[in-house]
Amino acid sequence: MRPGADGTPPRSEVIELPVDCTLRHIGALKQQLCAVADDVQNITLDLRRLERFDTATLQLIAAFARDHVARGANLLTCGNRPSWDEAAELLGLSATLAGRT
Amino acid sequence: MTIDLTQFHDAFFDESFEALDSMEAALLQLDAGRPDPELINTIFRAAHSIKGGSSTFGFAETASFTHSLETLLGELRDRRLSVTHTISDLLLRSVDVLRNMLGAAKAGRPIEMQSVADLQFDIELVIVQRDTGVAASPSPVTTRTAPGAAPMAGTAAMLPAPRTVEWHIELRPGPEFFARGTDPVRIFRELAVLGTLQVTADLATLPGCRDMAPEWCYLNWSLRLLTDAPETAIREVFEWVNADCSLTVSAVSSPPAAGECAAAATPAPAAAPWSSHGAAVAHSATASAAAATPQEPGSIRVGVEKIDELINIVGELVITHAMLSQISRGVSGPAADGLRSGMQQLDRNMRQLQESVMRVRMLPISVVFSRFPRMVRDLAQRLEKQVELKISGETTELDKTVLEKIGDPLVHLVRNCVDHGIEKPQARTAAGKKAVGTVHLNASHRGGSIVIEIRDDGRGLDHERIVAKARSLGLVGANEILSAEQAQELIFVPGFSTTEVTTDVSGRGVGMDVVRNNIADLNGKIEVHSEPGRGARFVITLPLTLAIVDGLSLAVGDQTYIVPMTSTIESLRLTPNQVTSIADGREVFGFRDEYLPIVRLYKTFGLQPRARALHDGLVVVVEGAGRRIGLFVDDLLSQQQVVIKSLETNYGRVPGISAATILGDGSVALILDVADLIRIASRREAA
């Protein structure tokens, strides 16, 4: 049963990506992502502070996005990061990261 | 689940130092007037890979410095700046600074930041001056295009018109791909510069977010690249990609011009004398077609562990082969001849296979020799000496592990030659020699061994001073008379050093004994030959490989032992009158001009021998750590190549034993550690 269907307001959560999400800090990011419960309906990735990331970052976010989209959550991003979009495009992960499967 | 990135540090440092070496080599070739774009590319890629790894592993200073360096190199590559002497000097200094930084990071020492900051400032200044137009830019190329897409003016006419080809690239990284310092997004970005790139990620093996180790790489990629750049340019992008992946690059559409070329070749067979044969025509046509697509002779980066796996398998084959040939000797009947000739064929193939596989692990000794020209120059300057370094045989190849371990001993020996061997110019001219001294480094193959020779034309070893010093240290008795050979051996005794004034060059304490031990660890040996006033010559003999050793098998009771051939001098049968019994049952015998202790192996190892009387068995004179003993054994069996197997994997270190091997009948034989046996024997004497 999807949360919200019984009249309670859908849960939302904003995940703020830290400044450095590269390989050395990827464990912390994973913990942050794993803390998001499976009944959160609207997940927003806040990329505004993010400065450094690499393929490992995008891979992790892709897995996260895929998991949550598969159970029907909405995935949004906040903050305009051309470099993020460019990297996603280069890695062939644009669709997954945008929540399209 | 997290993984510890530090486990990849060693690989990163290895690759970075390698990259620095190739950077330095390329810089030394770089011609300031007409820089070869290929060389600049090489330098750029080296800097780029160091930068990538440094930021992955959190060496922030190195990453920041290489970032500036890379920017400068990018300007050179894209011809917005030209290579001047100032710039090539900056680049050479950068190599030194990076070596220091990485060396410090590797050793966990703090980095000396002043020189780094100074150099970084200079580099950035050059870049900024370019931007403000202070330095004249020779060619105002501003668009960032692929080198293949827009050939440089002047070379354009020479090149055939580039054709656009669709390439299919499959990249399947191993789990540790990121951790080893490769970031696919950077690679793909470089590929995108070559043409039109379309990337598809394969998420099939990507686990759920909660189940994944985020440091691991789970994704696979397939890429389509539309480019007119040659295959070499594509492969170059992957050049620094670590071994932990599989990569295929293939052309999707066969290049149309290659087809044309093949067609063009067909009507011209008259030129070929053997054109009447259809096959020959077809052959020449395909040959030209192949020539039309530039084929890289090709080299790939392969992980050492993969090679070691191959070597292990070959080792197994050697053992199986030995087993089969032992069986085949006992076979009779109609099939026996066929079997034996088959075995001989197999024997030849085995040896070839073994050699080829071993060769994969081999690197030229120039990797080590290349550091000496600079070292000798700096040393000579500091010591106010004039020294010419001659290097020969630098293409001689030896095993990677041997190579890594021989570096330090060689540095020590070369330093010694310059510091102790070569005299100051005045002293040399006074002695009637050229003012400039010579140090000669030579490497060569001799039989199954590598011989490295370090020779100088300096003052040679001063026997009298060595002996006097040894007497004062109590190493030699007051009335003991030593041969020249014995006197020279003294320099390898721990703690021995003849320089009265300790210099900061050759150090104190750590001396020739360490050198000898390091070489003994590699199953090698070192000898010194010296002529007073004429110079000294150090000769190092090393096995070609550490995986297989030439050994002599010995029988003691029901056991077989292997002693490495490099450690054996001679075997002899002693008559009772050749042996002298001294205190508490110890026995010595005269060998050449010295007395050697006899070590009865059955006693050391607690076995029941077949021979207890010395004249019933044999004594094998062995040498280790500069000392000799006579090993008493029942019999010698044979000389054979054996594959070294570790005892420590499943058990532990065994005193007097270095490793084990598997014999032709499948049984295990232990390999003697001669230096350790001598140590045990001498401790027993002391006790």
Added chain:
Amino acid sequence: MTTPTTDPTLAAAPSQVLTFVIGDATYGVDIPCVQEIRGWSAVTRLPQASADVLGVLNLRGTIVPILDLRLRFGSTNVQYTPVTVIVVVSVMSAKGPREFGMVVDGVSDVIDISPQDVKPAPELGTGPGGSCVRGLVAVAGRMVVLLDINLLIGRELPAAATDDSIQAA
């Protein structure tokens, strides 16, 4: 909450144990540790090893030490015949997997046991094998002594024998 040994979720997973006989006693080791069971063949002696380390054998190209568990557990009259059995086991150590062979009188059976049936070993002191017993379990009226291979190998095969084990003779 209950203690882990009786936690029903943990107890749900039975494990398989290989049993073998030494003298009158039956012992068991976890099946996942067991690499192979093979007949006796002559070993190469290791100098100065303890009495129950018989030597080393070549098993599929690796050098594996052979430990006579019978000597270890106090038997005195042991024989080595073609029917003598070696159980080859593998354990994880800090250096990676380590293999060794154990000489036993004979292999009996593979049995399923549930963790809740395992009784803690009574204080066996320093008697033969006492220090490497993981627990006891009764199977068909017989007591099986479950051995902890890690403890056994940890005690018997030190990572690096010191050369003091060679006595000046």
